[in-house]
Amino acid sequence: MEDLRELLRGAERVVAFTGAGVSTESGIPDFRSPGGLWSRFDPSELTFGRYVVDAAVRARSWQMRREFFAKPVQPNAAHRALARLEQAGRCLGVVTQNIDGLHQQAGSRTVVELHGTAREVMCLGHAPTSGVPDGCGWRAPYTWAFEALDAGDPDPSCPRCGGLVKSATVSFEQVLFPGVVEAAYDLVSRSDLLLTVGSSLQVYPAAVLPEVALGSGARLVIVNDEPTPLDRRAALVVRGRAGEVLGPAVDALV
Ligand SMILES: [Zn+2]
CATH class of the missing domain: 3.30.1600.10 (SIR2/SIRT2 'Small Domain')
Incomplete structure (x- = not known):
């Protein structure tokens, strides 16, 4: 946890990439x-x-x-932590695989909804x-x-x-909406730290976004309760539930 705080403290342009694991604590x-x-x-x-x-x-x-x-359902500590980070000017926005709208409900303003x-x-x-x-x-x-x-x-x-x-x-066999992947790439390529939360990072474009971040010189932090294929490329891997990890980590900063 202290390592996560340290990395967040040193970052000015965090972008969060979130999957289903960020909303399970909200009961989804x-x-x-x-x-x-x-x-x-x-x-x-x-x-x-x-x-x-x-x-x-x-x-x-x-x-x-x-x-x-x-x-x-209501946003949980993870959604609220990411919104606070953005409001404090430390986070450029969120790219999410989720369709539940909980990031916006928590107060995040820049949200790219891949699905x-x-x-x-x-x-x-x-x-x-x-x-x-x-x-x-x-x-x-x-x-x-x-x-x-x-x-x-x-x-x-x-x-x-x-x-x-x-x-x-975006249903099964439906093409992603125009411009959405480009918006995600743009946001991620401007980050200095990509914080992936609750995604197994296995399907396109989830698996590619960390590569985009690393290619633009950003550091990669993975918060997930199970291993992902990109763990060995990360500056830090935190095993745990999203809210329990992000809430306290961001509390210490903003
Ligand atoms: Zn019509």
């Missing part, structure tokens, strides 16, 4: 863990390609989204192909969809153009 289980959503919903069924052709898949996806929001956000729904257009949304640009808070479903519309469509509506997340 990792999708793939026992009790996670994918133990009850089949991911191979809820792909982008199937969503756009099958109303039953859309209905099942809305049901899954309702379960995601069934229990109110979109469950807090909004968006128009996909009438017949998007190849995993790319083709909508009119309409978006609304996620509650719009639940209100439409509750009002008796089993398959809510875009009020502006009549296109399909989906959670503004």
Whole structure:
């Protein structure tokens, strides 16, 4: 812990990269863990390609989204610590794999959401192909969809153009939103310390961002409860839960 404080103290442009492990202490289980959503919903069924052709898949996806929001969740000590670091001018922002919006709720202002956000729904257009949304640009808070479903519309469509509506997340087999990876690369390449928290760093672009940071001369710190493939490249590896590690580490600084 003292080593982590020392590294943070010496850094002026921290960028945090966060995965599911940063939100588990808020009560959001990792999708793939026992009790996670994918133990009850089949991911191979809820792909982008199937969503756009099958109303039953859309209905099942809305049901899954309702379960995601069934229990109110709050940011935890890790989200709050990263927000404080940014407000103190020590952190350029957060790149996250999470779709829960908890970084923004905690007060982080610069947040790049690689997989979109469950807090909004968006128009996909009438017949998007190849995993790319083709909508009119309409978006609304996620509650719009639940209100439409509750009002008796089993398959809510875009009020502006009549296109399909989906959670503004990146589904399986869906292409990442334009500009998002570039924004993540840009932020990370300007950092002097990349703090990865709660990500196994195994999938693209998560596995690449530490390389980008190291290539631009930044130091790498990994906070995770399990080993990652990049541990040996890190200046420091801390095993533990995100809030329990980051809360006290940042308390000592700001
Ligand atoms: Zn539309």
